[in-house]
Amino acid sequence: MVTTSFKLNNGLQMPALGLGTWQSQAGEVKTAVSYALQNGYKLVDGAYCYGNEDEVGEGLKEAFAAGVKREDVFVVTKVWATYNTRVAEALDKSLKSLGLEYVDLLLVHWPLLLNPNGNHDKFPTLPGGKRDVIHDYNHVDGWKQMEAALASGKTKSIGVSNYSKRYLEQLLPSATVVPAVNQIENHPSLPQQEIVDFCKEKGIHVMAYSPLGSTGSPLMTAEPVVKISEKKGVSAGTVLLSYHVNRGSTVLAKSVTPSRIKSNLDIVTLDDEDMKLLNDYSDDLTKKGELKRYVYPPFGVDFGFPDKS
Ligand SMILES: NC(=O)C1=CN([C@@H]2O[C@H](COP(=O)(O)OP(=O)(O)OC[C@H]3O[C@@H](n4cnc5c(N)ncnc54)[C@H](OP(=O)(O)O)[C@@H]3O)[C@@H](O)[C@H]2O)C=CC1
Ligand SMILES: O=C[C@H](O)[C@@H](O)[C@@H](O)[C@H](O)C(=O)O
Numbered sequence: 001m002v003t004t005s006f007k008l009n010n011g012l013q014m015p016a017l018g019l020g021t022w023q024s025q026a027g028e029v030k031t032a033v034s035y036a037l038q039n040g041y042k043l044v045d046g047a048y049c050y051g052n053e054d055e056v057g058e059g060l061k062e063a064f065a066a067g068v069k070r071e072d073v074f075v076v077t078k079v080w081a082t083y084n085t086r087v088a089e090a091l092d093k094s095l096k097s098l099g100l101e102y103v104d105l106l107l108v109h110w111p112l113l114l115n116p117n118g119n120h121d122k123f124p125t126l127p128g129g130k131r132d133v134i135h136d137y138n139h140v141d142g143w144k145q146m147e148a149a150l151a152s153g154k155t156k157s158i159g160v161s162n163y164s165k166r167y168l169e170q171l172l173p174s175a176t177v178v179p180a181v182n183q184i185e186n187h188p189s190l191p192q193q194e195i196v197d198f199c200k201e202k203g204i205h206v207m208a209y210s211p212l213g214s215t216g217s218p219l220m221t222a223e224p225v226v227k228i229s230e231k232k233g234v235s236a237g238t239v240l241l242s243y244h245v246n247r248g249s250t251v252l253a254k255s256v257t258p259s260r261i262k263s264n265l266d267i268v269t270l271d272d273e274d275m276k277l278l279n280d281y282s283d284d285l286t287k288k289g290e291l292k293r294y295v296y297p298p299f300g301v302d303f304g305f306p307d308k309s
Pocket of ligand 2: 022047049050295296297298
């Protein structure tokens with residue numbers, strides 16, 4: 001029996017699979033969200049930064065009108081980096097767009113501050129074009145605002161995203177509330193074993209993003225993925241998504257294509273031999289220095305991840 005949900009450190013259950021909405025275009029994401037929720041998805045992952053939360057909200061509304069219950073959907077949003085000193089405001093904006101009274105999980109999208117008074121709401125830049133990062137901001141202080149957001153009742157859980165072990169080690173000694181979740185890029189080409197192990201030790205649930213290798217799903221053709229998919233008679237997508245659930249993580253898959261949204265629901269148990277093939281592939285890339293991070297925004301900040309600074 002494949003796991004369908006995981007218990008968070010606050011006692012709430014989080015579904016094992018969620019629909020991603022990054023880069024889901026206007027005119028497509030409403031249908032994707034509504035279709036997914038009416039066909040078995042229980043989690044939707046969004047963010048203010050994605051610029052499509054109004055439409056995600058329309059999709060939620062359509063699903064609720066069709067009989068899906070609010071309490072059966074786990075809605076995630078994130079505080080964008082220009083709002084890390086204005087968490088309450090960010091959460092209110094997202095709730096308004098989503099048409100909700102509360103979200104189930106609010107994440108710090110990235111552990112840094114982009115200038116809240118800069119030349120752009122989301123991506124402020126300096127005269128030379130570089131991102132306008134406020135370098136004396138301390139993400140540990142920012143967490144206090146996340147704890148206040150939790151106390152407001154407008155989110156049921158709080159967590160982080162894009163936190164390496166180093167960043168978690170900075171945060172945890174001062175945290176009154178231990179993050180329920182760390183959402184990180186994760187797949188066989190970026191196993192993140194150190195962070196996954198550390199999170200497990202600290203009771204922080206991992207949500208894996210870009211499991212297919214992000215735009216265009218390049219990991220579908222990775223050799224061990226194809227091999228396992230042929231052996232088991234399942235799709236390459238199923239292998240890549242199941243890898244996380246088998247590791248005890250929640251996985252997010254983005255699609256705006258109904259047939260893919262549906263097929264991504266097929267999570268299977270991978271046996272020890274399958275996991276060994278995938279782990280050997282990861283170890284080999286690690287040894288060769290060929291780990292691959294697909295999501296690498298130009299912040300110019302060392303986040304402490306293994307592949308690139
Ligand atoms: N916290 C963070 O900083 C980040 C969070 N995320 C979250 O994780 C989610 C997933 O990651 P994301 O980077 O979007 O990438 P994914 O790894 O989910 O890949 C998405 C791509 O794969 C395609 N695809 C989806 N399913 C299939 C399938 N069954 N067969 C073939 N192709 C398929 C999609 O195409 P199509 O849509 O055209 O069907 C799209 O091009 C995001 O949407 C977002 O919610 C992602 C990045 C960073
Ligand atoms: O969640 C997805 C990613 O983190 C995305 O929000 C960033 O990559 C952003 O587009 C950026 O350019 O900084």
